[in-house]
Amino acid sequence: MDQSTDTVLRSGPVIDATGLFLLISTISVFLLPLFIYFPPVPPSQRDALLETHSPIGVKHNKNNKKPTISSSSTTTIQQLWIYPVKSCKGIQVTESKVLPYGLEFDRLYTFAQLKSPFPVSTNPSSEKPQQTESWEFITQRQFPLLATVTVELFVPDPVKARGRPLYSDANITDSFLLISFPWQEPGLRGLFSWVAAKLARGRTAVPEKQLVLPVNFPSQQEIESRGYEREDVRIWKDVVTALNMEADLPRELALYLGVSNRLGVFRVDPARLREVQRCAPGRDEAGYQPVTGFQDAYPLHLLNLPSVRDFGAKIVTKDDSFRGDLDARRFRANIIVDSGTTTGENNTNPPYDEETWKKVRFERSPTSEAEGKRSTFHVSCRTVRCKMPNVDQDSGERHPAEPDRSLRKFRDVDEGARLKGCLGMQLTPLFDDAEGKKGELESWVEVGMGVEVLERGVHRYINQ
Template structure:
């Protein structure tokens, strides 16, 4: 009952209330009371509608989620952030899921990029030894490191005096704040091939639109320097099945997933349309077509150019109807995007949201 209705009732004693319902002479008070009650109910309805509206689409999705049946399909076994595109991954036990990928403290997934003098991205496809370079965070500083190389300490944020460079990632333009001459020289000295620079994507910069890269994505899906998607999911069962076909075993890091799932069937991740991990809801978009980068050994930085790619091609080709999308690239792992943000942890159950 609304506040106006409560006020009207307070102003009437119990005898008056009874008489107003019986005596014709009291019809006017009765009408006034009913009008006040109606106003109160209308006000309550309006407040309820406003509350519903203010909660927004995320709350409504959560309400719909509660009405669905949840079925556990696996468990989070590993979480990986790759701060610099094509460089070494950083394992974490917990990460925040944002629309543009995983975040743990100051480290964000593929928010740093190595470019050549023309501003084009450089990956392990061209420089396999990139997989030996790591970027970690310690005591509010960033640390560039690699085996047999002295570490370089960088500030968390590149100075605003540093130039903002125009870069290109898979043909699309994007900006990056230059991380300075020391970082550029460190990377150039390590690779010993040509001059390179390190840039950082700042949150106020315009991201790339995933739909311009692959039409399957939504117009709202954005990324900084990843190939196309903010999240790549792979299962331990799929990896084990691949390794059962290989002479030399490979690791999950050959495929650079963000989330590795245990406890599910082989390639079961290919069929999950929507999943729930903790309070994070994700939607599957498409499979990940694999390239020569998978043949780089993440421990040695040596590219063999054959395995595991050739074996994958023998049994993981796309349906002929999808060749316009994937061509001859074998499929391994799935691209997901965020529906509801939140935090996920190693050990979290993974639920399938029934449609």
């Protein structure tokens, strides 16, 4: 054996560039499907909830986010929306229970900032706020990025609960809210979260922070163990005592929204709801005292699509940013109604006809399988608009002028709210034999229910 042969044998097999490429390609072909179907990322809080719960609501795509013209010749409910966390993304549903304070699950929570005459740190201290400080609710008017905070409602799934959850510590008999917002840490950690988001949810996904909140009001034991506190929070001019669950908030949320003050999240106390006065029916008329939670003023808000289309056609901007297509979601209504007939003599639902309604009933047709389900509402007053509809509900971007400017110009129609724009109506639930019922007052609404106007009249807004 010569020296060259001995050197080759001792050095082992030699892999050239072509062989190395083939080896890497072979490994990649086998591993790529594994990465696609089983991405190497830790489970999220949503994954944990999905072990025992299912989300409710209509699944959205680019084609069904915005309300479309109804195919019905009569006025019907086209969409129903609930907003479990005030000013965050809503959840579109096909049906809902109606309670005295509004639709079930609506406005259970609100974010609030601690206002004071001096700067307050975003990091909560162990000391109680001084008397000069007060909690005030926040909305998209001040912090438009709230529109991009996603809220999902997870309810127990009996089928899933039969199996043993892999990594869920949630109580399988309770419902939960999952709050998500975009957030990417700086540096290498942020890069890893960006890659993990793409692997787990697709190429358009972005890194998120998530927060889980209970739907049911916490027990006294949970309040004490979690460090929650009952505190006063201001909703417009009302001050109500609610449960501050600030201890569960991630610090990143205040940074994302741009809230420089201390941020809290309040759960409405079902035993301390706000009484509704002003234009709402009194106890003698309604049979009970109308109440509301974290809604602005009245239990429900109704929007009529012909009115939205008519008003939207009047908006003219230099950059043509609206193009006559005004997104009804900007107005945050619970009930959106429409009819297939929009013009002509047979139009049963002309623009702004809802402003003559005083009492309405929603009911299925006699031939429907859901016959017997119905709900009745007192149409209490017009909805006086603030600048919140200026916020795009997809991007969280706020238009500098519209539609607020056009609302004040074309919709200054209520003698009780001069120089202010109005669009939509505020509703108060009415219940059959409310005074004689000892149990919980409730009724039902569903998409497709017909709208029957029981009474008409004139409205005049009463300021708070």
